[in-house]
Amino acid sequence: ALQAQRLSRTQSGNQKLYFHNEFPGSCDASALSLEAHLQQALQKDEFFLVYQPQQHLAGGHISGVEALLRWQHASRGVISPVEFIPLLEETGLIVEVGDWVIQDACRQLAEWNRAGMDLRMSINLSAVQFTQPGFAKHIMAHVVSHGLTPSQLELEITESAAMRRPEHTLEILLELKELGFYLAIDDFGTGHSSYDYLLRFPIDTLKIDRSFTKGITQGRASRAIIRSLTTLSQGLGFRTVAEGVETQRQRDYLEALDVDEIQGFLLARPMAASHFASFMRNTSIRTRPTFPGVAALV
Ligand code: C2E
Ligand code: MG
Ligand code: MG
Ligand code: MG
Numbered sequence: 001a002l003q004a005q006r007l008s009r010t011q012s013g014n015q016k017l018y019f020h021n022e023f024p025g026s027c028d029a030s031a032l033s034l035e036a037h038l039q040q041a042l043q044k045d046e047f048f049l050v051y052q053p054q055q056h057l058a059g060g061h062i063s064g065v066e067a068l069l070r071w072q073h074a075s076r077g078v079i080s081p082v083e084f085i086p087l088l089e090e091t092g093l094i095v096e097v098g099d100w101v102i103q104d105a106c107r108q109l110a111e112w113n114r115a116g117m118d119l120r121m122s123i124n125l126s127a128v129q130f131t132q133p134g135f136a137k138h139i140m141a142h143v144v145s146h147g148l149t150p151s152q153l154e155l156e157i158t159e160s161a162a163m164r165r166p167e168h169t170l171e172i173l174l175e176l177k178e179l180g181f182y183l184a185i186d187d188f189g190t191g192h193s194s195y196d197y198l199l200r201f202p203i204d205t206l207k208i209d210r211s212f213t214k215g216i217t218q219g220r221a222s223r224a225i226i227r228s229l230t231t232l233s234q235g236l237g238f239r240t241v242a243e244g245v246e247t248q249r250q251r252d253y254l255e256a257l258d259v260d261e262i263q264g265f266l267l268a269r270p271m272a273a274s275h276f277a278s279f280m281r282n283t284s285i286r287t288r289p290t291f292p293g294v295a296a297l298v
Pocket of ligand 3: 186187188207209210243
């Protein structure tokens with residue numbers, strides 16, 4: 001641990017110095033050394049994005065993709081964001097890494113646009129990142145520099161992040177909405193939204209957390225929960241997306257509930273950009289329905 005601590009000291013440059021006992025989640029030496037490596041990962045080009053498609057249930061077409069961050073660690077292989085995003089947030093590095101995510105996702109979307117694919121790109125934002133002063137103008141500059149319009153992007157913030165400082169969140173969301181971005185609340189149902197803020201946030205989409213999708217096959221009581229979340233979302237006029245759809249049975253149930261879009265392993269796992277192009281080519285699913293009612297392959 002001492003050695004890792006020294007590592008983190010010497011590599012932290014002008015960053016604030018962190019010691020392992022400051023962070024409950026990073027008390028062991030391995031977490032500390034992850035942190036030390038994280039500080040270099042951006043320079044070493046070790047981050048990459050994978051993309052997971054979303055399908056419109058009624059139209060059958062692929063409506064969008066979500067960009068998901070991965071870290072190719074030299075000795076540990078590919079590391080999940082669940083493991084390193086909290087560390088990025090604790091160290092403040094999320095601002096820089098999140099900025100890279102926005103740029104790379106915009107670059108990729110522009111490339112897909114040139115190849116004739118009309119998609120919406122969803123990008124996850126950390127609370128630490130979107131509460132930076134000037135964030136809305138900053139992301140707008142990236143969008144413009146890639147020849148995109150904000151309405152091609154949907155920005156996702158988790159329900160718990162949004163509700164941490166709801167008045168502040170509201171202010172930033174209004175600014176982003178004014179610029180024309182689509183806005184989504186992610187992992188809906190796992191945080192503590194107040195109905196008041198659900199009405200006041202200028203959001204377009206609720207993404208129902210995958211734990212509720214899982215509940216579809218776990219009995220009547222669990223089904224009652226996803227039914228009520230869906231009804232709430234629809235009643236408030238939001239586009240409703242179900243996350244974590246793994247089985248045909250779940251899909252059928254969500255279709256019966258009139259959920260707008262699904263995302264999950266049943267349709268596709270998150271994939272590299274190079275695979276995404278062939279996924280679109282090799283399926284009969286189009287980015288837009290050729291005419292209403294043309295059914296999807298899946
Ligand atoms: P999320 O935004 O809710 O993303 C959905 C997660 O569910 C992804 O995990 C995805 O791989 C996983 N998933 C999708 N379909 C299925 C399924 O059918 N079954 C199961 N079991 N899982 C499924 P991933 O990629 O590990 O990302 C985890 C979380 O990390 C994301 O949850 C998001 O909150 C965060 N994250 C990912 N990329 C970024 C990023 O660029 N910036 C920020 N701030 N957070 C990110
Ligand atoms: Mg998300
Ligand atoms: Mg989610
Ligand atoms: Mg999640």
